[in-house]
Each structure stands twice: as structure tokens, then as C-alpha cells.
Amino acid sequence: MRNTVLSAHKGTGSKEKVAFYNSWAESYEEDVAMLEYRAPFLAAECIASHFTREKERAVILDVACGTGLVSRNLKKMGFCHFVGVDGSEKMLSLAKETGLYQELKHCMLCEDPLPVQDELYDVVVIVGALSDGNVAVEIIKELWHATKPGGYVCMTTRGNVDNLEYKAELERVIQAMEEEKKWSRVAVSVVDEWEKAVSEHECGYIPGVVYLYQKAF
Secondary structure (H helix, E strand, O other): OHHHHHHHOOOOOHHHHHHHHHHHHHHHHHHHHHOOOOHHHHHHHHHHHHOOOOHHHOEEEEEOOOOOHHHHHHHHOOOOEEEEEEOOHHHHHHHHHOOOOOEEEEOOEOOEOOOOOOOOEEEEEEOOOOOOOOOOOOHHHHHHHHEEEEEEEEEEEEOOHHHHHHHHHHHHHHHHHHHOOOEEEEEEEEEEEEEEOOOOOOOOEEEEEEEEEEEOO
């Protein structure tokens, strides 16, 4: 399992990455449970605690939805309407089996444009994909476009040594968009025990961050 998780963060081509996630899909939830991977719950909790409108009517875009862990947590917190996007057909197949999603779309993030309408979603969330070796930080501009004015964008990333350069670049883009008044900061939550460490040079738990921003009206 340790080698599998390390492979998830290797910088490979998109075909290799998709093949990896397709092969990991069946054991994915079991593996991340063993890691005590808390990001899906922490992101959902952050969204639910700051969302001020009727949760039952909100439409959520779950980007890099995987098997549906984020939407499963949001459902428990009162949200009902979910659209999922992922690059792995196998992950999407398992997400479909949950019955959570009104719509599921296949998309290679940063290679294909997001297959969604601009300014349609009350919340756009991406958990687990914003890290070195996965999705480029430029994707957050597409997330912003998909969000309604006044809607929310929730993002997460890891804060361990191997991901610090990526995290710094992500935060530069987030800050630049804030300075351009595209959105405003709602919450940034630094979590020390994000998931169990798997790299040889790390022990215990690695940290992570949840970012929640509100798109300007």
C-alpha cells in the first residue's frame, strides 16, 4: 500500500496516471482508510460550516471526484445535488455505484477543458488532486469559472516536504486571484494530522491545508 500511495504522486504522463488510478480504484478506499486520510471529511466540514444558503438546493461540482468520498461526506452534512468529474473511468464507475451523483463526466484535467457550464455551481471542490505529480495549479482558474458569483471554491493540498514547492505555487496563484478581486478568503485551515506519512524520510503524520474562497459577486 505504501508504494501504491507513493506512485500516486509520481510525475508520469497522463496515460500512465490514468492507468494507475484505474488499477487502484478497487482498493482505493480501503488504502486511504488505512492511511487515516482525512481530507474528504475536512473539506466537507469546512464547506458545510461556512455555506450560508439552503444546502438542499445547492449544486456541487466535485472535481477529481474519485470514488465519491467528498460527496459522501457532504451528503451527510445536508447537501444533495452532485456533479462529478474525473479522469479515471474506473473511479467514475465506482462513483456511479454510490448513487450520489446526478451526473458524472470524464475529463483529463488541464488537458481537456472542464466539461461544465460557467457560473453554474454553488460550490466547486477539489480534494487530493492538487499536489506535485498530479494536477497543475492552473486548474483553479477553471474551477473559478465554473463557480456562481458568490459561490465557493474549496481546495486542498498536502503540506509535507515533498509538496512544499507545489503548495507555494498554488498559494501564489490563489493570492494573485485574491488581489485581482476574483474571490475573497473565507477560511484557510492548516491541519497537522492530514494522513499517515509514507515516504521513507517522513514519520508519523504529514500536514495538509483546506482553502475555502468565495467568488466575487
